[in-house]
Amino acid sequence: MIDDATLQRSRLFPGIRFGIHAGLQNTDPHDLQGAWRHIEALGFDWISVFDHLYSANGTGDTHCLESISMHTLLAATTRYVTCGSLVYVPSYRHPAILAKSMATIDLLSGGRVVMGLGAGWHRREFQSFGLAFLERRDRIRQLREAYDCIDALLNRRGESVTYEGKFFQLQDAHCTPAPAQQRLPIWIGGGGEQLTLRVAADSDGWNVPFVSPEVFARKKGILAGYCEEGNRSVDEIACSVNIGVAWSESDLLEQFGRNAEQISPAVLQGSTERMRDLIGSYIEAGADHINVAIRPRKGSGHQLDEFTRVAEMLELTPRRVVRG
Incomplete structure (x- = not known):
């Protein structure tokens, strides 16, 4: 479903996909629709939602829209961009229900999920x-089972799926109708080097948020090793990173709260040249897909001009959007 022509939308960084990871806190559905339409017209290839029940900015704020509802709205609002999710949490919903949702959203989007x-x-x-917060090792095992269940339901077209795991079970389950795509891509998010990256080595894509280019390169190298163990190449996997953008120190703090200092090395800041240099460092580290995470500010929602500033920094070719 992805047109290769989209890979040339940045005149500065041809062959690299650029997206916006738009937060769901401090906003409303109508604000998001306006932002998504603007992002699509600017020439970005990707828009994604996150899966949180509260704001994910380290402030303790509880305001946040539900992700599957907003993923559906994203698919219905846009026509060209890939509609991503980074990332759904299996503990929040049974993977079979999640698979059914994704198949339906893919049909709605015309195969862009x-x-x-x-x-x-x-x-x-x-x-x-009231959800069990398991030990990290068990949450990764749960992730592994969820991946296996969802991959089977979405991508074994026409087959029934029976699965007997520690956390999830299926008995002659069908995902009908199937997604629009012949294979609906499933990405794994996270950077855990002992467990998470082993799951990612079986997937279609890998995403890690807010790490420096040096850390990204190291983790991709570890992922490549796990891929070799499975007789595949890391080049078969989309390798992506989420980075932030902040226009001032106070803006960084407003968007990311107490996490601001930790993620600062992975945030576009300062001059245009400095921002482009950081983008180039991620590309040299092996990223083929870069998402800029922009969080709506409390009381003001998404500001369209900042998406424009990012697009201009990347020298994206605007898209002529025809609305139905």
Whole structure:
């Protein structure tokens, strides 16, 4: 479904896909629709939602829209961009239900969905909503089972699926109707080098958020080793990174709260030249897909001009969008 022509939308960085990872906190569905239409017209290839029950900015704010609803709205609002999710948490929904949702959203979008899966980390969300926050090793095992269930349901077209795991079970389950895509891509999110990257080595794509180019390169090297163990090449896997953008120190703090200092090395800041240099460093480290994460500010939502500033920094070719 992805047109190769989209890979040339950046005049500065041809062959690299650029997207926007738009937060779901401090906003509303109508604000998001306006932002998504603007992002698509600017020439970005990808828009993704996250899967949180509270704001993921380290402030303790509880305002956040539900992700499957917004993923559906994203598919219905746009016509050209890939509609991604980074990343769904298996503990929040049974993987079979998640697979059914993704198949339906893919049909709605005309085959533009990429599904991301991750283990989950926001302890407060689990506790507030009565969900078991397992030890990290068990959450990764749960992720592995969820991946196996969802991949079978979405991508073994016409087959029934029976699965007997520790965390999830299926008995002659069918995902009908099937997705629009012959294979709906499933990405794994996270950077755990002992467990998560082993799951990612079986997937269609890997995403890691807010790490420096040096850390990204190291983790991709580890992923490549796991791929070799499975007799495949890491080049078969889309390798992506989420980075931030902040226009001032106060803006960085407003978007990312107490996480601001930790993620600062992975945030576009300062002059245009400095921002482009950081993008180039990620490309040299092996990223073929870069998402800029922009969080809506409390009381003001998404500001369209900042998407424009990022597109201009990347020298994206605007897209002529025809609305139905």
